[in-house]
Every structure is written in C-alpha cells, then in structure tokens.
Amino acid sequence: MTVFIRGKDAFSYAFKQFTDTVYRVALHNTVNSSDAEDVVQEVFIKLLESNKAFSDGEHLKAWLIRVTVNLCRDKLRKSNRETLVENAFAFKTGEEKPDVIEAVKSLPENYRNTIYLHYYEGYTAKEIGKILDAKENTVLSWLSRGREALRKELDGGFDDE
Amino acid sequence: MNKKDYISAVDKITAPKELLDKIEALDPPAGKKTPVWKKVTAVAACFVAVVVAFSGIMGSTLKAESEDGADMFADNGSYRNEMYADDMSGAVTDESVHIQTKPSAGTTSKPADNRKIVKTANISIRTKEYDVFITALNQKIEQYGGYIEASEEYNYSTASNRNANMRVKIPAESLDKFIEELSVIGTVTSKSVTSSDITDSYINVESQIKALETEEKTLLGILEKAQSLTDVIELQQRLSQVRADLDTLKTQKQQYDGMVSFSGITLDINEVDRVVEGDDTFFGEIKEKLMNNLYDLGDFFRELAINLIAALPYIAIIGVIAVVVIVIVKKVRRR
Structure with missing residues (x-):
C-alpha cells in the first residue's frame, strides 16, 4: 500500500475536506451541538x-467517520443517556413538520448512521x-x-423514488 | 417529507466558525513537544547571541554565519518564524544585528504548468481469448516501461470464466496511449480516469525539507563552537531529530514523485464466451436480449446433452433393474 498522507x-x-462531514456525523450522534463540537475537536486531536x-482521501474519511461515531458513543455512555431525542414527533406549536434531522436522530445508533451514510454520503451497504x-x-x-421507522412517523418516509 | 428534505437539511449543517478556528489552532500540534522545542531553540538562540557577541569582537568574519541564520528564519513556516523571533528578541541584546523575518517562502505558489497531478484509472475489460489477452497485455506494459504492481487471478468452475484483477503502473505521459492500446487488444466495458492534484502537499513537503536542511546546517555551525557538554548533547539531540524528520520527508517526497511519474491503473479482466458490444438503440437491445436468450437456450441443450451422457451409467443400471422387474411381473401374472 502506498502511503499517501499522514500526520500534519x-x-x-481532513480539515479542508472533511470538517463538515465529521461535524454532521457528530451532530447525528450527540444530544446537542456543543457536544458535537467537542467531539469534532477530539477527533482532530x-x-x-x-x-x-x-492510502487516500476516502480511507482518511472512513477513518474519521468511524472515530467520530466511537467518540460519540463514549460520550453518550458517560452522560448515561439512552436516547438523543426525547420525542421527535411531538409537534411543537406553530411548527408544521417534525424536524427531519431530529427524526433521524431518534432512531437507534446504527440505523441513524446507516441512514446518514447512505442517503447523504452516498456510501453503499458494503462500504x-x-x-x-x-x-x-x-x-x-x-x-x-x-427507513420503515421513518416512514411510519414522517409523511412520505424515505422511499427511494 | 422525504429523502430530499433530509439531504437539504443536512446540507445546512456546517461546522461553526468558532469550531473551525479551534481546530485550526490545533495545527501545529501544541502538545507536549513544544516545550522541548522551545528549550532547544532558546539554547540555540543563546549560542547565536554568543556567536554574535564574539563576532563583534572578532570583526566581520562571522557575519556571514548570522545572516545564514536569518535565512533560516525566513524559510521556516510562519509559526516557527514567530517562535524564533520571540526567543531571539529575549536573547539577543546586540542591536547591531538585524534579524528580519521575511515573508514565509513556503506559501509562494508555483506556476500552473508545474502542478503535481496524480492520475489513476479504473478499467474493466472483457476478452474471449484470455491467454492471448494476458500475453498481449504483458507486452504492452513492457513496451511502455510500466510494471505490474499486483495481480490476482480467479478461476471459476467453468474454464471459460476466468477473472483477473491487476494493478499496473504506467509512466504518466503514456497513460492515454496505453488505455487506447487496451481497447485494441480487448473490449473495454468501462473506463474512468481520475486526476488528483497534490501540488499543495508537495510544495509543503519541499519547503519543510528546505527549512530543515537550513536548520541542520545552522545547528552544525553552532555545534562546532559549543563548549559545555550539556549544550553539545542537547544540540545533538535536536540534530538527530531534524535528521530523522528530514529522512521521513524525503521518503515522502520520493513517494509523491513516484505517484506523479507513474499512473496507477486498476484492471478488471473478465473472460467471456462472447463479447457483447453495447448497443443502446431499441432494436439493438432487442437483438442483444434475443441473442442472449438464444445463446442461453443453446447452452441449455448443450448442458442437457452433457448431463444425459454423463448419466448413462445410472440409466443403464436403472434399465437393467426395470427389465428384471418387468420380467418378474410377467412371470407372476402367467401363474
């Protein structure tokens, strides 16, 4: 394997290309944005x-995502919380739709990460x-x-149309 | 609400500016290494000061050396610049020496024609005559001065379904020609060429090498004049660190050079019974499907015949048993 990049x-x-990705993954796996920001910093450290x-940018990206997910899991465990979102589908007054991000966040960890990686990042199941x-x-x-869980809760769900 | 809403919602999530600033501040690593670095720098600075004071007494003979030092500050990355400048301002009292921090040389961009582009290609090929293709491929690789980096071959149950994956390196300037040649000796079913620009990383490595080389030279100069044992040891520690870093960077540069001068091609070679040329028109597709089905039908009868013949021993045994049974049944009925 040829070494493409390392160290600084x-x-x-990573800073130029993947900071947003790391932040998005972190936000999907933490309770609030300040936790997410902490995790992003830890990832870069x-x-x-x-x-x-x-070996290449994709390798680096995959590593960053994995580390982010793991760090978020540690953080959640420390704070003794079981779910990220209390009740995503309780409609707030004046709000027409439930927040789609919150809805995805309300899913179990593996489901929400898979949804994010597949629908947003475009990874295949194998990847x-x-x-x-x-x-x-x-x-x-x-x-x-x-997808099934989201379909139940959200109007229209996540069909591949 | 659907997928698109989700994607546009995620699109809106971007890392906040304060976070970006915080992360940027992490580079260079502000961890445990810095104090040692600073300490050695301070020692080095003291030595420069001593040298400078000496030069004041000895006359202008050593002036060239301190100017050399000033160059070093200019060539280093900007953060090192500041560090040197800070330490120097504390250590150097002789005002006749001007250590100027020139703008960092590392950030100057090179002209476009000097860009370092890494090209890679992914190619899938079908061939009817696998062995002929492989021989021709090897010849072409040799002809263009390339080499095979890795090669895997799979052999499935039927002999006509061999499949190989190869990673081939070809001099970058002949990549396009080589790909053209491939479509002559086989049928290219998919082809993608990607280029990535590593100019920034390359320049970065180059300038780091330059900076470290200058530092090495300066450290050697100081080392010659060092008198106390502890100073010598500390300077040598720094020196070996610098040399180790230089080695790593030089290896990296060589790797970059290799990647730029040789393009990597991933070849997926499939052996097929028939090579199907893509035809996207209505009748073309009908023709292709029809041909496929006819071929499958032919294949079916062929298999059937083979299996029937292969099953002859069993059929013979069953036949004998059947004859025996019929004879017995007839005899029983006659009684």
Missing part, C-alpha cells in the same frame, strides 16, 4: 496524535459495513428498518 498533511487535508498513514464494522446484510437490514 493528513490533518490539513486523535488524528494528530495517531500520526496514522492513509458502510466496512466503516461501522458490520456485515453487508446487517447494514441492509438496518437501512430498511430505519
């Missing part, structure tokens, strides 16, 4: 400290399996269950 190069590349070598360390079929079932 990897850091500046980890990147600097690890001095890991990456998601590699990132989240699961079998392709498992990912496919997460995806369909996640």
Whole structure:
C-alpha cells in the first residue's frame, strides 16, 4: 500500500475536506451541538496524535467517520443517556413538520448512521459495513428498518423514488 | 417529507466558525513537544547571541554565519518564524544585528504548468481469448516501461470464466496511449480516469525539507563552537531529530514523485464466451436480449446433452433393474 498522507498533511487535508462531514456525523450522534463540537475537536486531536498513514482521501474519511461515531458513543455512555431525542414527533406549536434531522436522530445508533451514510454520503451497504464494522446484510437490514421507522412517523418516509 | 428534505437539511449543517478556528489552532500540534522545542531553540538562540557577541569582537568574519541564520528564519513556516523571533528578541541584546523575518517562502505558489497531478484509472475489460489477452497485455506494459504492481487471478468452475484483477503502473505521459492500446487488444466495458492534484502537499513537503536542511546546517555551525557538554548533547539531540524528520520527508517526497511519474491503473479482466458490444438503440437491445436468450437456450441443450451422457451409467443400471422387474411381473401374472 502506498502511503499517501499522514500526520500534519493528513490533518490539513481532513480539515479542508472533511470538517463538515465529521461535524454532521457528530451532530447525528450527540444530544446537542456543543457536544458535537467537542467531539469534532477530539477527533482532530486523535488524528494528530495517531500520526496514522492513509492510502487516500476516502480511507482518511472512513477513518474519521468511524472515530467520530466511537467518540460519540463514549460520550453518550458517560452522560448515561439512552436516547438523543426525547420525542421527535411531538409537534411543537406553530411548527408544521417534525424536524427531519431530529427524526433521524431518534432512531437507534446504527440505523441513524446507516441512514446518514447512505442517503447523504452516498456510501453503499458494503462500504458502510466496512466503516461501522458490520456485515453487508446487517447494514441492509438496518437501512430498511430505519427507513420503515421513518416512514411510519414522517409523511412520505424515505422511499427511494 | 422525504429523502430530499433530509439531504437539504443536512446540507445546512456546517461546522461553526468558532469550531473551525479551534481546530485550526490545533495545527501545529501544541502538545507536549513544544516545550522541548522551545528549550532547544532558546539554547540555540543563546549560542547565536554568543556567536554574535564574539563576532563583534572578532570583526566581520562571522557575519556571514548570522545572516545564514536569518535565512533560516525566513524559510521556516510562519509559526516557527514567530517562535524564533520571540526567543531571539529575549536573547539577543546586540542591536547591531538585524534579524528580519521575511515573508514565509513556503506559501509562494508555483506556476500552473508545474502542478503535481496524480492520475489513476479504473478499467474493466472483457476478452474471449484470455491467454492471448494476458500475453498481449504483458507486452504492452513492457513496451511502455510500466510494471505490474499486483495481480490476482480467479478461476471459476467453468474454464471459460476466468477473472483477473491487476494493478499496473504506467509512466504518466503514456497513460492515454496505453488505455487506447487496451481497447485494441480487448473490449473495454468501462473506463474512468481520475486526476488528483497534490501540488499543495508537495510544495509543503519541499519547503519543510528546505527549512530543515537550513536548520541542520545552522545547528552544525553552532555545534562546532559549543563548549559545555550539556549544550553539545542537547544540540545533538535536536540534530538527530531534524535528521530523522528530514529522512521521513524525503521518503515522502520520493513517494509523491513516484505517484506523479507513474499512473496507477486498476484492471478488471473478465473472460467471456462472447463479447457483447453495447448497443443502446431499441432494436439493438432487442437483438442483444434475443441473442442472449438464444445463446442461453443453446447452452441449455448443450448442458442437457452433457448431463444425459454423463448419466448413462445410472440409466443403464436403472434399465437393467426395470427389465428384471418387468420380467418378474410377467412371470407372476402367467401363474
């Protein structure tokens, strides 16, 4: 494997290319934006400290996503919370639609990450399996269950149309 | 509400400015390493001061050296610049020495024709004559001065379904020609060429190398004049650190050079019984589907015949048993 980037190069590349991705993943897996920001910082510190070598940008991106998900899980465990969102579908007065992000966040961890990685980042089930360390079929079932749950709650759901 | 709402909602999520600032501040690593670095820098600065004071007494002979030092500050990255400048201002008292921090040289951009582009290609190929294709491919690779980096071959049950994955390196300037040649010896079913620009990283590595080389030179100069043992040890520690960093950076630069001068091609080679040329028109598709079905039908009868013949021993045994049973039944009926 040829080493493409490592250390500070990897850091500046990640900073330019993937900060938003890391932040989005973090926001999907933490209770509020300030927690998400903490996690993003921790992720970048980890990147600097690890001095890991990456074969290409995608490799780096996948690593960042995985580390972000893990750090968020640790954080959630520490705070002893079970769910991110109390009740996503309780309509707030004056609001017509439930917030779609909140709805996705209300799903179990693997479901919401799969939904994000597939629908937003465009990863295939196989690739998601590699990132989240699961079998392709498992990912496919997460995806369909996640979609099912959203369809029940949201008007129109997440069909592939 | 659907997928699109979700995507547009996620689109709106961007990392806030304060967060970006905080992360940017992490680089350079402000961790444990800095104090050691500063300490050594301070020692180095003291030495420069001593040298400078010495030069004041000795005359102008050593002036060239301190100017060399000033160059070093200019060539380093801007943050190092500041660090040096701070330490120097505390250490140097002789006002006749001007250490100017020139604008960092690392940020100057190079002209466009000097860009470092890494090209990679992904190509899928079908061939009817696998062995001929592989031989021709090897010849072409040799002809263009390339080499095979990795190669995997799979052999499925039927002999006519071999499949190979190859990673081939071809000199960047002949990549396009090579791909053209491929479509002559086989049928290219998909092709993608991507270029990525690594100029920034490359310049970054180059300027870091330059800065470290200058530092190495300066450290050696100071080391020659060092007198106390602890100073010598500390300087040598720094020196070996600098040399280790230089080694790493030089290796990296070589890797970059290799990536730029040789393009990587991932080849997916499939052996097929028939090569199907893509035809997108209505009748073209009908023709293709029809041909496929006819082919499958032919294949079905062929398989049937093979299996029937292969099953002959069983059929013979069953036949014998059947004859015996019929004979017995007839005899029983006669009684």
